[in-house]
Amino acid sequence: MKIAYQGEPGAFSEAAARRVDHHAEPVPCRSFEEVFETVEADKAAYGVLPIENSIGGSIHRNYDLLLEHQLPIVAEVELPVVHHLLALPGATLNGLKRVYSHPQGLAQCERFLRTLTGVEIIATYDTAGSAKMVADAGLKDAAAIASARAGDVFGLTSLAASIQDFDDNITRFLLVGRQPLPDAVPDKTSIVFTLPNEPGSLFKALSVFALRGVDLTKLESRPIPGRPWEYLFYVDLAAARDELRCTRALAHLAEFAPMLRTLGSYASWKTHEGWLPDPFEVVS
């Protein structure tokens, strides 16, 4: 099964793809947009996208893309993030002049980075891509922040392991695709809606769920281009769409929401380990 992901081999998204299917063939893409396009063109059955990190917050671009495209969410996977400082064999911590990583990778290792002196911190498009660059360019005075697997893939050694500021550093990934996953029992539903631009409308929207005991696990707002200070609301519900309380709440919301779309009703990994193969070893 082919699963598209953004980044280079060794990216955390690639690890998430393998977590869905241990025998998956991960298909690397340059951008999140390309992940959607690859699945839409049937060059991969599914695409895997980071949507939120427990330290850095939401990956807002992917919220926008979920709306722009028509691929349903079919699963959610949580993956612990363990960062390493990777460099060419022979490099030393004291000899470092530059550290490369994705802005999220840099932000998640802020405390560790502050212990390095005289080192320039440079943002790149990808954690594993930074490891590739250090290896390909033979940069002896540079290091990349990326996964242990990225180090294995590009022949780099770990100058420092587990350098993320918080142990509880978890990324939530969404799997998108046209086909539902076999044996997956949905327990979450993601929706997006707009509201009339009038006082109390968000309160009214949340009431359709609260009054029926449907819990919200996440609320994210995104701007509506061309309509300043009006918002799209993205909500994750801790219920399957087919549950009566959920169906009724969504019908109630549709009574006054100018736009309402279900992005998917799906199984969340934490509660459905059954349909996942043995966990892929992310940390070496």
Place this chain on the structure above:
Amino acid sequence: MKIAYQGEPGAFSEAAARRVDHHAEPVPCRSFEEVFETVEADKAAYGVLPIENSIGGSIHRNYDLLLEHQLPIVAEVELPVVHHLLALPGATLNGLKRVYSHPQGLAQCERFLRTLTGVEIIATYDTAGSAKMVADAGLKDAAAIASARAGDVFGLTSLAASIQDFDDNITRFLLVGRQPLPDAVPDKTSIVFTLPNEPGSLFKALSVFALRGVDLTKLESRPIPGRPWEYLFYVDLAAARDELRCTRALAHLAEFAPMLRTLGSYASWKTHEGWLPDPFEVVS
């Protein structure tokens, strides 16, 4: 009056600083963090920070910094954003190989950028900083997306004007500082709070405002590091803190919110033009 801002001269933040005080002396800073530090060290009376763009959305880093620091919000300023494609005199649209700008600047001109072929798009730390780089390095085949004023400052000409995708492209800036602004009558209040990790708690929090007719103009959630999938909620209220309905709503929220802090009660520019001098011309 010194006002600290992030970026180079010609940055939109500098224009916002001048909008607060036409005779202000803008103090450029490398980062948003440095803006806070400059005001805390009394090297500037105020700091100006972009908090939200009507196309790109929230500038989340500044939400985090408002909480980390203790500087109250004393005003809000809205500024229309007009982007230009700036290049060295003599450069042509057809001869361009690279376009530099801040990721927000690039995102806001996405449609225009798609009309350019064979051009590499490169993200930088600042719009005006990109203009400076093109000028300083004498890059004849490169352009920067920045303000008309950045072009004036760095001696670049505009190859294309008003290239933003939407006319209604507005950035909201916050002014932070220890002293309230003279003659400003507060009409907005910004707060941040946490909630018990139990079903319906956000609905309950919004009810304290909805049931008293206090309107929310913005709700933003940010992760709490080390507590996965728990959030800090940042809320803007369309009321002064001293209004009885607002005071009572905040007291009600404090009954069950483990943490509640007021970030400021302040005048919003749109409704208080009185205390602002004649508008600064952003677009030449």
